[in-house]
Amino acid sequence: MKKRKIELAVISDVHLGTYGCHAHELIAYLNSIQPKKLILNGDIIDIWQFKKRYFPAAHLKVLRKIIGMASKGTEVYYITGNHDEMLRKFSDTSMGNFKISNKLVLNLDGKKAWIFHGDVFDVSIQNAKWLAKLGGYGYDLLILINSFINWGLVRMGREKYSLSKKIKNSVKQAVKYINDFERTAADLAIENDYDYVICGHIHQPKKERYENKKGSCVYLNSGDWVENLTALEYSFxxxxxxxxxxxxxxxFFADEDLKEMDMNELIASITDKEVEIENVTEEYENQKLESEKSLNDQSLSQD
Incomplete structure (x- = not known):
């Protein structure tokens, strides 16, 4: 099936290594698109809750898929978040088409886009990281319980139900926090003359224009791949x-190009070493086809 060609795709809060991550769905989505740029806006790998006993093959395939996209020409920007903050020591590292940074500014058709994860606005992370980590474990447990509930609902032919969404929408303090987060990001973007501000972190996909006395901007949030299974796309x-x-x-987009991938080859390909291998392989395949055609022609002439 043909892939959708888009300028830019933004995903965040995948939380690889946790029970709530929907890795299979993410692989299917990534297989369905062909972006010029792919922005990974934080919390892709959940290092906070990383467990040696739980990192399924599907989670590894997500990483392999992303590396494979970089090897095929997609510019991949990994913006660090709070759950993968250990990668911040590698900020400004560049390996071919794969780049790691803490924030990113892009020019999109004459407009400036300011992209960062958003945990900088989270007071609990800044002042009480242990409390934020405890909340992360509680959230992961809630998602795990929710998955069992949804399994039962599906078996009974009923729609899935999100406990965390219900809690967020019901608790006034959670709603206020989300609204304050969005307003703060938008106000800072307007103050610094950005046309777009793009965040993750709060697992709330959104696109909305904000205005104040100084101007306006578009606030965007890529949501997550735990509950909402959402992304941001920019094209035209x-x-x-x-x-x-x-x-x-x-x-319908299964693991079409992940069946025989070798991780070492993919890592090498990020630094453009794969190009020579691909050229040689393509030349070999062409020669093989020509030889087979020649043999077939000879057999037909003999007949």
């Missing part, structure tokens, strides 16, 4: 929030 000078659950084609 427009942003949209992509919802995996609304896309009927994505499930």
């Amino acid at each position: 000078k427009r942003w949209k929030v992509y919802h995996y659950n609304h896309d009927r084609l994505s499930p």
Whole structure:
């Protein structure tokens, strides 16, 4: 199936290494698109809750898929978040098409986009990291319980239910926190003359224009791949929030190009060493086809 060609895709809060991560769905989504740039806006690998006993093959395939996209020409920007903050020591590292940074500014058709994870606005992370980590474990446990509940609901032919969404929407303090987060990001973007501000962190996909006395900007949030299964896409000078659950084609994009991938070859390909291998392989395949055609022609002439 043909992949959708887009200028830019933004995903965040994948939380690889946790029970709530929807790795299979993410692989299907990444297989369905062909972006010029892929922004990984934080919390892709959940180092806070990393467990040696739990890192399924599907989670590893997500990493392999991303590296494979970089090897094929997609510019991949890994912006660090709080759950993968250990990678911040590698900020400004560049390996071919793969780059690590703490924030990113892009020029999109004459407009400036300010991209960062968003944990800088989280007071609990800045002042009480242990409390934030404890909350992370509690959230992961809630998602695990929710998955069992949804399994039962699906078996009974009923729709899935999100406990965490219900809690967030019901608790006034959680709603206020999300609103304050969005307003703070938008106000800072306007103050610094950015047209777009793009965050993750709060697991709330959104696209909305904010205004104040100094001007206006568009606030965007890529959501997550734990509950919402969402991404941001930019193409033809427009942003949209992509919802995996609304896309009927994505499930058809299986692990089409991950069957025989070798991790060492993929890592080498990021630094453009793979180009020579691909050229040699392509030349070999062409020669093989020509030889087979020649043999077939000879057999036909003999007949």
